[in-house]
Amino acid sequence: MAAITIRRAAPGDAAGLVELARSVAAEPGAWLLTDATWRSAADERRYLRAVRSSPHAAVFVAELPAGELVGRLSVARDQHPASSHVADLGVMVAATHRRQGVGRALLDAASGWAREVGISKLELHVFPHNLAAIALYERLGYESEGLLRAQYVRAGELVDVVVMGLLLGGSPAAMPPGLASLR
Template identity: 65%
Template sequence: MNTYTIRRAIPADAAALVELGRAVSSEPEAWLITEGDWRNVGEERRYLRAVRRSPHAAVFVVENGGGIVARLSLARDSHPASAHVADLGLMVAAGHRRRGIGRSLLEQAVAWARESGIEKLELHVFPHNEPAIKLYEQFGFEREGTRRNHFRRGGRLLDAVLMAYRVD
């Protein structure tokens, strides 16, 4: 992780983030809910602008000399009764995995949660995504259950494991 830096995303990152999202969501292992059809650059830029203005969401990127290699997205629940909960999404470019980037981004997520008054981080992960489940469990996330037929991907309905981390 020494050669990488983490920073907040800016609207000018939109093209690089679309490229990353399209690459990871097109991998044949189907790691992500999205299947290749990532939002376009204009939509991504608008989303990043909105996130920059909001205290309830954040996008962080990891970069090295060559560009952006990973992304973390966080968003607080919109319902007042669960405003202490935020959802997270994570991806690392295929050529940069197993170097501690995922773990560092989870540490960043916890730091943001503390600053933002978030007490619980949650995420959905496909049951076949063993690398991600291992990372989350090793970090301290716990399984809260399985959501049956929760996501439509490639014309099929897939289960998702709901995992959560208590922020102290």
């Protein structure tokens, strides 16, 4: 992990992030909601530009010294005013760089960002068969909040997901004024 940098994503990371996502999505373990497809680099670039300095969403990357991206975490605030203190996240690490602390470092970065922008709860959905991810989340204090049955269609089949959450503390009053006034 020593040589890997965790930083906010920039629009120029789009191609590398699409490549990473496509390779993780194509793994036989079926870890992600999407299968072998992922958004295009152009769509990714647009998204990264939109969230670059947003208080409502962020993308973090894990980068090798030569520039290769080996991890990604996306986190976005819930858009409903009554739950805008909650943000949903997704994380992936290249198969070649797992068990080196990258996933943990990305999740720590997300927690730091969330606290800064007044988010007091992080949540995620994980497939019940994804024991590595569940172990990582539990290690960081996330707790299982239940099973959503037949919640998604994946590769043409209805699949269940476990909801996990981490309470960060803090008060929703710390939310950006624009959103707070909607409550």
